[in-house]
Structures are given as structure tokens and as C-alpha cells.
Amino acid sequence: MLGQSQNRSHLIDQALGVTLSMLEKARDVFGVAWDHLVEGGSDERISKLDQDINSGERMVRRLVIEHLTLNPEQDLPFSLTLASIIHDVERLGDYAKSIAELKEWSDSPLWTDGMGGQCREVKSRVEPLFDLAINAIRESDEEKATQLMNLHREIKASTDDITAEGLTGPGAQDVLAVLVARYLRRVSAHLSNVASSVVNPFDLIARNE
Numbered sequence: 001m002l003g004q005s006q007n008r009s010h011l012i013d014q015a016l017g018v019t020l021s022m023l024e025k026a027r028d029v030f031g032v033a034w035d036h037l038v039e040g041g042s043d044e045r046i047s048k049l050d051q052d053i054n055s056g057e058r059m060v061r062r063l064v065i066e067h068l069t070l071n072p073e074q075d076l077p078f079s080l081t082l083a084s085i086i087h088d089v090e091r092l093g094d095y096a097k098s099i100a101e102l103k104e105w106s107d108s109p110l111w112t113d114g115m116g117g118q119c120r121e122v123k124s125r126v127e128p129l130f131d132l133a134i135n136a137i138r139e140s141d142e143e144k145a146t147q148l149m150n151l152h153r154e155i156k157a158s159t160d161d162i163t164a165e166g167l168t169g170p171g172a173q174d175v176l177a178v179l180v181a182r183y184l185r186r187v188s189a190h191l192s193n194v195a196s197s198v199v200n201p202f203d204l205i206a207r208n209e
Contacts, residue, residue, distance in 0.1 A: 002081050002140055002197045011067035012075045015060045015082050019089060020138055022056040023194070025049050026092035027130035030187065033100035034123055037180075038111045043100050053093040060086045081197045088190040095183050095190075105176055115169075115177035118162050122184050125155055129191045136198050145198035152192035159185040 008016075029049035035041035064079045111120050129148055136144035159181040166178035 002078065002085075002137055008075050008078065009067050009071060011063050011070075012078060012082070015063035015067070015079075016137075018056050018059050018063070019082060019086060020134060022053050022060075022086075022089045023092075023130065023134050023137070025053050025056070026089060026096070027127075027134070029053070029093055029096040030099075030127065030130065033096040036100045037103050037106055038120070040103075043103075046097055046100050050093040050097055053090055057086050057090040077201075085194045085197045088193040091190050092187060095186050099180060099183050102176060102179060105172075107173060115162055115166055115174055115181075118158070119177050119180045119184065122155060122158050122162070122181065125151065125158075126184050126188050126191075129188060133191045133194045136195050140198060142198050145195035148195040149192045149199065152188045155188040156185055159188075 002016075026049075029046055032041065032043070032045050032049070036043040036046070060082060064083050067075065068079055111117065129151060132144055132148045132151075135141060136148060162181040163178050166174045166181070169175075
């Protein structure tokens, strides 16, 4: 679990800081990607933010390895937890890019009602999870982490409903909405995995998908 400590090494504190910065960038790229898909906003920042997130993942892994090389017995559970969740954080950027790429086949009216409107509603529930995850990690707050994991279960049920409806519909735009629902579910799942590091021991992290 990611718990508060007054005795963490400088390298691990630095790795935690990079992880939080990556989550903030993931929040930003998610918003930009959705705006590009639905409103036709610019996608210029997406690649840069995603590259920053990817660089952050590599930095965290290097810091953890360096720390464990120098002090293999200090902060071992914390180090392994960071190494576990960093992949989920990195994938958030990938899914944001995938959402933005659907713009090529998107019609704006899709997102006002019907299944597209349902996706918009789910997106409005996913977006606050970023700050909830950031605060849960920063504050080592088990209550916030548990709240996020519970919210993800509700989001998962909603995206399952959208998927089931889309798979029985004939329209191409319905298929597009199904794809978006799946990406929203994955974003929610990775945020839930990040939050699980506050609640669960190392071997149970990422078991809330």
C-alpha cells in the first residue's frame, strides 16, 4: 500500500512526485482528447502530454531501481507499489489518445442524445476520478481511494449497459459509441487500480477492474 512515511528515501519521494505529476498530465490529456472528439477542439497538446507521461514512467522506474540498488531493504513495499501502478498511469495517456483518434468517424450530434449522450454522462463521472486519485495518493487517504474504486464499479456497470445496447443496434455511430464506452471504462479501471494501491497490499493491486 502507498502509506505516509516520514522516513522515505529522497529517490522514492522523487518517484512519488513524478507519479503525481503524471496523473495531473493524464487528467489534462483526457480533457483535451474529449474536447477534440466532441467539440472539435485542437488536438495539438495530446501528443506532447502523452510523451511527458511516457517519460515520467521511465523516470519512476529508474528512480525505483536506483533506490533499490542502493537501499534494497528500505521502502521495499512502497517501491514495488509505485512500480506496479505506474503502468496504469501511463495507459491513461494511451486511452486518451485513442478517444481523440475516434474524431475521424464522429458526428457532433452523436454526443447530444441516445448512446452518445450516455457516453457523455459517463465521461462526466469519470473526469472527477482523476483528482480523487491524485488526492488519495498524495494524502494516502484510504477513504478517498475506496470511494474511487466504488465509483469505478458503478461506471463499469454503465459502460456494460451501453455496450450491450450498441451490440444490438444497426448504426455505425452506435458502434462508435460502444468504442468510446470501452475506452471510458478502461480510464476508470486504471484510476481504480491506482487507488487500490492505497487500500490493498502489493499482491492485490489492480484487482478492481
